[in-house]
Amino acid sequence: MSDPVYPKPRPDAPLVVFDFDHTLYDGDSGGHLVQWLIRRNPLRILAALAASVLLGPMVAFLPTRRRGISGYIWIGTFGLHGRRGFDAQIDRYVATHKEEVRQRLLPVALETFRKHRAAGDRVVVATGAPPELARAILSFVAHQDVPVIGTAVGPRFGAVVATRHCHNEEKMRMLRERGYGDIAVAYSDSSADLPLLKAARVPVVVNPKPGRIDMFRRALPPGTQILNWGCRDRGGTPTA
Structure with missing residues (x-):
């Protein structure tokens, strides 16, 4: 079966931003x-x-999260030299975990993603994960051509670390630097993405931690949808 062909978004088409994890x-x-x-x-x-x-x-903790994540990445990548070697390991990981990774893609989320693309919206993924990882996973469902903005990595002390974490306010800065400023719709589960959700004309919370739901209701406009797209251990209204 051939991959679907989506219309090329117009420059003035609505901008829709999806978190990934x-x-x-x-x-x-x-x-x-x-x-x-x-x-x-x-x-x-x-x-x-x-x-x-x-x-x-x-x-x-949010202020130190990037350094903590970088520490674990450093341990896991000691001996690699630069981003190219790291990307090769990502491709190897995805290739050897195809079924496990594919099963983690949420069908309701993918259908929403597909509908935005079919409508001609400008769809962007903004994630705290490395962009090569998100692109490789999205290739399983024919969305590898969607722009992905993610955490940048680089060499440090014989390994690879996160040099710029696509997270919280930094995610918004990275979006704006790429020309994605006027956000029509944003989808995310994370309280760290409040800057993104608040910047969108239509914020949609999906798969939040149950303990964060009241916070989202206080922080976001009345009537903001809080949905569950299939994460069994998360909150939100189930979506068929």
Whole structure:
């Protein structure tokens, strides 16, 4: 079966921004990648366990999250030289986990994604995951041509680390730098994406943590949809 052909969006078409993890994909795609990188080597496993005393709390708090994530990526990529080697490992991970990764793509989310593209909207994915990872996963469902803005990585001390985390306010800066400023609709699960959701004329919360629902209701306009697209451990109104 041939891939669907979508209309080329007009420059003035509505801009629709999708988060990736827990929005299009059930889980933390970058976390799954880094776990795979670490688990391939017993020494990396020991290093990650020892470093978790420091890195775990850093990941848990927004101001230090990028450094904590960078620490785990550094452990998982020690010995790689630059982004090209890291992207090759991403492609290897996706190729060897095809079925597992494919099953994590949420059908309701993908149908919403497809409808926006079929309507001629400008659709962009903005994610905290590495962009090569999101693009490789989206290629399973014929959306590899959609622009992806994600966390930038680069070499540091013999490994690869996150040099710019596409997260919170930084995600908005990265979108604007690429010319994506006037957002019609935004979809995300994360409280860290409040800047993105607030910037959209129509924010849609999908698959939020149950404990965050009241916060979203207070922070976003009355009537904002809070939906569940198939993440069983998340909140929101189920969507058929």
